[in-house]
Amino acid sequence: MTAAHDDARALFADLTGREPDGLWSAPGRVNLIGEHTDYNDGFVLPFAIPQRTVAAVGLRGDDRGRVMVGSTFAEEPVEVGLDELDGLFPTAPGTHPAVPEWAAYPLGVAWALRRETAEDGPFRGLDIAIASDVPVGAGLSSSAAIEGATASALNELWGTGLDATTLARVGRRAENEAVGAPTGIMDQMASMLGQPDTAIFLDCRSLEARPVPLGIAEAGLAILVIDTHVKHAHSTGGYRERRASCELGASLMGVPALRDVSIADLPRAQELMDDVTFRRVRHIVTENQRVLDTVQVLREKGARAIGDLLVASHVSMRDDFEISTVELDTAVDTALAAGALGARMTGGGFGGAAIALIEQDAVEAVSGAVTAAFAASGFGAPHLFTVTPSAGPLRDA
């Protein structure tokens, strides 16, 4: 049990005056490689991290069919009738949810779970208290962790019996239609399917997921997360624009999604589209290939050999997809100069975190170099910590 477990339980008791029926948790994620490829029907290779979000949840004794959510990152809980959820969601694209944004995640899950199953199912009212040790806005999928913990709890308490992939789709629907962030499915699948020492090779078109052993620790290596503390949000701005460019690129190429464009097609793409759209397309097409190459290199040579692919992915995001920031570039460049085998920004970009693949005994040296480089550049101090691939959702109590 972690501090988040204690906090969720204590908040539940504060809000309701009783003990929860149980504690459910789900992890955040790091994406090893494969960025912005998910909503292009492509390939990704994320893994779940040890940081988790905990939902303390209890069914209500009354039969009023209401749901209350509270969270340690909000002052006031939010309470609505389950029957009111259809009036609250979906949120119109480009607008804000009708409830505070943090509450749209768990309430959106309740809404999407009801929509996924028989509308007139036995949905009893419940209370939910949420606490988390996944850093928020760091590109580590704190939102998918909330969705995963809530979906796992409701799936059990409501007896809906959905499998992990369906619960990931429920989480994504909450994110897209309740919160209003036009994301793909990677984060929810990474959180729901996490396994120790393993990354998840996911085909985002078929949703076929294959575990890929990483062997990071066995190789004497570590993955260092460098959270730049530059916050990002995917419901606004750049993420939506990148997605629109990809859709334009696919339509100009006459294919359903950029997954269907190969590296050999790039010269034709360059003739058909403006320079910016072409560079967005080139990132997706080459990134899909890098994911496939990374899976093959991991299998044939091991984690020590994937560094160049991570660096090539970062360069593509920096120059072609243009989603990096000066802080992320400084983190990557400094980690590489201090001896990292590979480094790249991870997640949606425009802020958030980078990862570096380093020797276990270089954690201090690389962390010190990055901290010093941030100070010298006048950036706020980064938050540095190592992560190991970890388990998906759990019922903890």
Ligand code: GAF
């Ligand atoms: C965010 C989104 F939520 C994911 O779906 C994915 O697109 C990612 O950015 C970029 O790879 O985490």
